Amino acid sequence: GAVVSQHPSRVICKSGTSVKIECRSLDFQATTMFWYRQFPKQSLMLMATSNEGSKATYEQGVEKDKFLINHASLTLSTLTVTSAHPEDSSFYICSARVPGRSQETQYFGPGTRLLVL
Amino acid sequence: GDSVTQMEGPVTLSEEAFLTINCTYTATGYPSLFWYVQYPGEGLQLLLKATKADDKGSNKGFEATYRKETTSFHLEKGSVQVSDSAVYFCALRHITGNQFYFGTGTSLTVIP
Numbered sequence: 716g717a718v719v720s721q722h723p724s725r726v727i728c729k730s731g732t733s734v735k736i737e738c739r740s741l742d743f744q745a746t747t748m749f750w751y752r753q754f755p756k757q758s759l760m761l762m763a764t765s766n767e768g769s770k771a772t773y774e775q776g777v778e779k780d781k782f783l784i785n786h787a788s789l790t791l792s793t794l795t796v797t798s799a800h801p802e803d804s805s806f807y808i809c810s811a812r813v814p815g816r817s818q819e820t821q822y823f824g825p826g827t828r829l830l831v832l
Numbered sequence: 833g834d835s836v837t838q839m840e841g842p843v844t845l846s847e848e849a850f851l852t853i854n855c856t857y858t859a860t861g862y863p864s865l866f867w868y869v870q871y872p873g874e875g876l877q878l879l880l881k882a883t884k885a886d887d888k889g890s891n892k893g894f895e896a897t898y899r900k901e902t903t904s905f906h907l908e909k910g911s912v913q914v915s916d917s918a919v920y921f922c923a924l925r926h927i928t929g930n931q932f933y934f935g936t937g938t939s940l941t942v943i944p
Contacts, residue, residue, distance in 0.1 A: 719875055721875075724873075751934075756840075756936055757936055758835075758836065758933070758934045758935055758936050758937075759921070759932075759934040761931050761932065774931075808875070808876070810875075810876075820878075821932070822875065823868075823870075823875035823876035823877070824875045825873060825874050825875045826875070
């Protein structure tokens with residue numbers, strides 16, 4: 716199947732700093748990517764849908780100014796957590812949809828664990 | 833709203849034991865149901881799916897049947913192997929829209 720990578724796999728940062736997480740589709744071009752977050756012992760929650768060349772669509776309750784999403788190319792989407800706080804500590808997972816395939820066909824990255832001190 | 837509830841782990845089984853991971857859902861209409869598996873250090877991978885009531889999804893010896901009357905999609909395998917050790921996520925998705933609704937995941941460890 717298609718491969719999606721994320722970088723970094725884990726990051727520790729100080730409160731108030733910004734952190735950028737990259738999501739790459741390695742062997743296909745993805746016009747649409749998705750960002751999820753997962754708190755311990757909770758479900759993955761969709762944060763936003765990232766469309767190449769246009770603004771991301773955020774789910775209700777997700778602050779677009781805090782979680783900046785850029786999908787500048789067909790193989791890369793980035794999530795920047797701005798002015799991070801300890802409550803932003805979480806597991807962030809991206810997925811990418813393969814063009815021309817069923818909307819259900821999404822490939823997931825391995826996730827990025829963020830710890831804000 | 834739509835949601836998925838799956839049994840909490842962790843689950844530890846001996847090799848060749850029978851596995852059941854329960855999953856129930858709440859949704860309007862007729863969603864598609866999925867089981868995803870995440871091996872250590874890797875992304876979620878689709879394990880199996882079912883798109884309508886009474887459908888049975890199967891893959892790698894795993895099975896799950898879409899039961900609308902009980903709103904369930906329990907995952908089963910008759911004889912687990914050490915290589916099945918992973919985290920398993922139940923999920924639903926409507927035909928329209930992008931959003932998946934995931935359960936919290938169940939960690940499975942199979943010991944020799």
